[in-house]
Amino acid sequence: xxxxxxxxxxxxxxxxxxxxxxxxxxxxxxxxxxxxxxxxxxxxxxxxxxxxxxxxxxxxxxxxxxxxxxxxxxxxxxxxxxxxxxxxxxxxxxxxxxxxxxxxxxxxxxxxxxxxxxxxxxxxxxxxxxxxxxxxxxxxxxxxxxxxxxxxxxxxxxxxxxx
Amino acid sequence: xxxxxxxxxxxxxxxxxxxxxxxxxxxxxxxxxxxxxxxxxxxxxxxxxxxxxxxxxxxxxxxxxxxxxxxxxxxxxxxxxxxxxxxxxxxxxxxxxxxxxxxxxxxxxxxxxxxxxxxxxxxxxxxxxxxxxxxxxxxxxxxxxxxxxxxxxxxxxxxxxxxxxxxxxxxxxxxxxxxxxxxxxxxxxxxxxxxxxxxxxxxxxxxxxxxxxxxxxxxxxxxxxxxxxxxxxxxxxxxxxxxxxxxxxxxxxxxxxxxxxxxxxxxxxxxxxxxxxxxxxxxxxxxxxxxxxxxxxxxxxxxxxxxxxxxxxxxxxxxxxxxxxxxxxxxxxxxxxxxxxxxxxxxxxxxxxxxxxxxxxxxxxxxxxxxxxxxxxxxxxxxxxxxxxxxxxxxxxxxxxxxxxxxxxxxxxxxxxxxxxxxxxxxxxxxxxxxxxxxxxxxxxxxxxxxxxxxxxxxxxxxxxxxxxxxxxxxxxxxxxxxxxxxxxxxxxxxxxxxxxxxxxxxxxxxxxxxxxxxxxxxxxxxxxxxxxxxxxxxxxxxxxxxxxxxxxxxxxxxxxxxxxxxxxxxxxxxxxxxxxxxxxxxxxxxxxxxxxxxxxxxxxxxxxxxxxxxxxxxxxxxxxxxxxxxxxxxxxxxxxxxxxxxxxxxxxxxxxxxxxxxxxxxxxxxxxxxxxx
Numbered sequence: 052x053x054x055x056x057x058x059x060x061x062x063x064x065x066x067x068x069x070x071x072x073x074x075x076x077x078x079x080x081x082x083x084x085x086x087x088x089x090x091x092x093x094x095x096x097x098x099x100x101x102x103x104x105x106x107x108x109x110x111x112x113x114x115x116x117x118x119x120x121x122x123x124x125x126x127x128x129x130x131x132x133x134x135x136x137x138x139x140x141x142x143x144x145x146x147x148x149x150x151x152x153x154x155x156x157x158x159x160x161x162x163x164x165x166x167x168x169x170x171x172x173x174x175x176x177x178x179x180x181x182x183x184x185x186x187x188x189x190x191x192x193x194x195x196x197x198x199x200x201x202x203x204x205x206x207x208x209x210x211x212x213x214x
Numbered sequence: 215x216x217x218x219x220x221x222x223x224x225x226x227x228x229x230x231x232x233x234x235x236x237x238x239x240x241x242x243x244x245x246x247x248x249x250x251x252x253x254x255x256x257x258x259x260x261x262x263x264x265x266x267x268x269x270x271x272x273x274x275x276x277x278x279x280x281x282x283x284x285x286x287x288x289x290x291x292x293x294x295x296x297x298x299x300x301x302x303x304x305x306x307x308x309x310x311x312x313x314x315x316x317x318x319x320x321x322x323x324x325x326x327x328x329x330x331x332x333x334x335x336x337x338x339x340x341x342x343x344x345x346x347x348x349x350x351x352x353x354x355x356x357x358x359x360x361x362x363x364x365x366x367x368x369x370x371x372x373x374x375x376x377x378x379x380x381x382x383x384x385x386x387x388x389x390x391x392x393x394x395x396x397x398x399x400x401x402x403x404x405x406x407x408x409x410x411x412x413x414x415x416x417x418x419x420x421x422x423x424x425x426x427x428x429x430x431x432x433x434x435x436x437x438x439x440x441x442x443x444x445x446x447x448x449x450x451x452x453x454x455x456x457x458x459x460x461x462x463x464x465x466x467x468x469x470x471x472x473x474x475x476x477x478x479x480x481x482x483x484x485x486x487x488x489x490x491x492x493x494x495x496x497x498x499x500x501x502x503x504x505x506x507x508x509x510x511x512x513x514x515x516x517x518x519x520x521x522x523x524x525x526x527x528x529x530x531x532x533x534x535x536x537x538x539x540x541x542x543x544x545x546x547x548x549x550x551x552x553x554x555x556x557x558x559x560x561x562x563x564x565x566x567x568x569x570x571x572x573x574x575x576x577x578x579x580x581x582x583x584x585x586x587x588x589x590x591x592x593x594x595x596x597x598x599x600x601x602x603x604x605x606x607x608x609x610x611x612x613x614x615x616x617x618x619x620x621x622x623x624x625x626x627x628x629x630x631x632x633x634x635x636x637x638x639x640x641x642x643x644x645x646x647x648x649x650x651x652x653x654x655x656x657x658x659x660x661x662x663x664x665x666x667x668x669x670x671x672x673x674x675x676x677x678x679x680x681x682x683x684x685x686x687x688x689x690x691x692x693x694x695x696x697x698x699x700x701x702x703x704x705x706x707x708x709x710x711x712x713x714x715x716x717x718x719x720x721x722x723x724x725x726x727x728x729x730x731x732x733x734x735x736x737x738x739x740x741x742x743x744x745x746x747x748x749x750x751x752x753x754x755x756x757x758x759x760x761x762x763x764x765x766x767x768x769x770x771x772x773x774x775x776x777x778x779x780x781x782x783x784x785x786x787x788x789x790x791x792x793x794x795x796x797x798x799x800x801x802x803x804x805x806x807x808x809x810x811x812x813x814x815x816x817x818x819x820x821x822x823x824x825x826x827x828x829x830x831x832x833x834x835x836x837x838x839x840x841x842x843x844x845x846x847x848x849x850x851x852x853x854x855x856x857x858x859x860x861x862x863x864x865x866x867x868x869x870x871x872x873x874x875x876x877x878x879x880x881x882x883x884x885x886x887x888x889x890x891x892x
Contacts, residue, residue: 187534189504190511190522198519200559201526 090153091197093206107156110136110144114154117146132172147175153182174209181205238337239311246275246310276305276313282340283317293317296328476555477562479546479570487542501535507544514548520557524548527561539570 092104113136133146136156147155155178157171185191185199280290297305297312305313318337319325479487488498494510495502502510511521528544529536536544543565551557563569 184532187504187529187532188522188525189508189534190518190525198522199526200523 089196090194091202091206093203093210103158106139106142106144106158110146110156110158111154113137113144114146114148114156118148118152132175145171145175147179149179149182155179155182177205177209235315235337239314240307242279242314243307243310246279246305276310279340280313280317283321284340285317285320289320290317293320476550477546477558478564479542483546483549484542487545488538490545491538491541498538501533501537502541504534504536507536507541511544511548514552516548516551520551521548523557524551527557528565530561530567537567539567542570543567 089104089107092100092107114133117133117136133148136144136146138144141160143159145157145159147157149155155175157174159171181199181202182197185197185202186193188199191197191199280293283290285293293313293316296316297309302309319327490510491502492498494506507525508521511524512518514521516524524544524547527547528540530540543561546565547557
């Protein structure tokens with residue numbers, strides 16, 4: 052696996068009539084620069100996408116903070132899951148970082164109390180697996196936006212399930 | 215199936231429905247009514263035709279169905295009117311059946327009249343899109359898409375073969391092609407089924423099960439309809455496929471077995487794919503890595519997103535590598551895409567790795583399998599367009615990293631043999647294009663074993679012949695002149711001295727030595743005719759002008775070794791007068807080793823000295839013979855001198871050339887210097 056970009060952000064916002072948002076953010080190659088740019092962004096209520104985008108972006112700081120706090124040993128998947136990054140009045144933001152510094156950020160509506168931590172974890176795990184599958188495609192250049200239909204369908208199903 | 219409902223025709227004229235028709239119609243009707251919950255009818259004008267009714271067929275599905283019949287709108291209007299739907303306001307079973315019958319009539323070319331439905335007609339044919347059919351018509355299986363959409367990959371499959379069949383049926387197809395040209399513009403991509411086909415097919419089959427399989431195939435057409443104009447020209451399937459579908463699938467709804475004809479890989483294709491796989495990866499049971507496959511597939515000139523999607527479809531286990539069935543599936547998808555077929559949403563069942571492995575367990579095909587295949591597809595009709603498509607596909611395939619250069623000779627022949635039947639023209643192009651393209655395509659050669667590709671063998675053949683070794687700067691040529699022979703009497707001792715520097719000139723014996731020589735000649739000849747040289751030495755010995763000779767010899771000795779590189783004329787002169795100098799020289803060695811030591815190269819001393827000791831007493835006897843011996847010695851020395859002279863001139867020549875080269879190099883250096891300085 053290449054050392055890729057960073058984060059994939061997913062923001063899920065289930066509470067309001069099946070609204071969910073996923074965002075994946077990526078950073079540049081380690082060799083070149085390391086900025087966080089999105090690899091994949093998805094939100095169910097597309098009208099609020101910009102807002103989610105903003106939230107995700109701001110949460111990247113928190114993610115970085117947590118990563119640095121954890122130290123170098125990021126092998127265990129437990130550590131990959133960052134947990135609740137910070138709660139806002141409306142949303143909760145969860146983070147997950149892979150071994151290759153790809154970050155997943157999920158924004159969940161606070162009103163959705165049905166979502167438990169385990170579920171979030173499983174969702175991240177699924178995201179990670181799908182992302183790995185995307186990576187296995189030799190035609191995928193790390194750093195490109197993810198256009199895999201399988202990935203899309205997985206995300207869609209996940210968001211629908213959550214909603 | 216409901217048969218009863220259709221039988222009774224209320225107000226309309228009595229409808230005589232055959233059993234098949236009844237089945238079909240009732241099925242259609244059921245579908246229409248059952249699909250009422252489906253999406254709204256997409257055709258606005260048609261929707262107005264049939265008023266929705268809860269107890270009857272819904273307008274939407276009916277409209278779609280009618281549209282699927284590929285009849286012009288006014289005809290459909292007429293039919294609707296005639297069947298009484300407009301009058302009644304809904305599509306009851308009667309109206310529906312009448313409408314269907316009218317559609318059949320219209321499709322068979324009869325005028326849309328009530329009277330026409332009285333005669334026996336074939337079943338109406340509809341081409342349904344997948345979404346419509348799946349959602350609304352579920353099982354339809356019946357007429358829908360009977361001929362339908364076969365198109366695509368049949369053409370692709372047939373590309374390699376069956377030109378003959380296609381040719382035969384082109385004629386029958388051609389008249390129907392033109393109307394098919396227009397359909398693609400219509401939203402649901404319905405294609406008109408050639409009537410001739412319809413008749414023969416339908417009459418031949420009591421079951422009117424047609425494809426749910428074909429419906430499944432339709433998605434292939436639908437999404438990319440506008441993009442590929444070819445689709446419109448693709449005629450509906452032919453009997454063979456139908457027959458196959460019939461035999462295979464008894465249940466209308468079974469999508470499992472052979473729903474996607476275009477995605478089925480034929481024998482030749484499979485073989486081709488396997489060969490390509492082998493060219494990338496020698497072990498058929500192993501897999502191709504992602505990067506290798508990427509390079510390979512990139513040559514197909516499809517866009518990266520498409521290739522990415524194809525990979526996604528074919529790499530079932532998402533491991534970043536392609537096994538043989540996965541590779542075949544991917545290749546097949548690529549070929550299909552290149553032929554204009556849209557990529558499926560999901561991997562077709564016929565391309566699943568398990569299916570492929572089960573269907574083609576052996577990497578090599580057996581004729582039996584092939585035969586069965588060919589039987590099942592006897593009369594596949596292909597329109598000219600399809601033929602063109604096939605040629606295009608073959609060319610594409612050929613252009614595609616065919617790299618037949620990588621194939622072994624056998625593979626090439628196999629490939630050619632499969633393609634020969636189909637497209638003789640293209641096969642001739644095949645070797646040409648891949649060779650041309652191969653130079654452009656940098657194929658990663660993961661094979662490490664000594665594959666027997668022709669080009670590689672050729673390349674290897676070129677390497678071995680190294681240029682002939684340069685003539686050594688030794689006197690090889692001189693050696694060819696048999697200097698060895700000249701100096702052979704002195705035998706082993708002198709041999710080593712021959713090659714490197716030219717043997718030192720024999721010292722010039724003084725006349726006194728010549729007499730010595732003469733005296734010695736006879737006894738020496740008695741002993742060893744070859745040892746004339748020592749005789750000279752003997753002569754010398756007996757005449758006691760040793761010191762004089764010594765003095766003479768000294769300069770001669772000194773001159774001899776130093777003359778190795780001197781010009782020839784001097785050499786020629788001196789030996790002339792003093793042929794026996796050599797033996798003298800050697801003679802001197804045993805007697806005066808100190809003086810003899812000045813001669814580095816001459817090594818004859820040992821044997822010579824021994825030989826010279828003996829003939830002492832007999833020297834004086836035969837002066838005439840000695841003279842003769844001297845003369846022969848002179849001659850030989852002259853020859854030696856000539857040889858040495860020639861050698862010298864050659865060396866001079868070489869020296870000149872080397873000098874010139876050096877000058878040229880120095881010039882170059884000078885020219886280059888100012889550049890570097892800057």
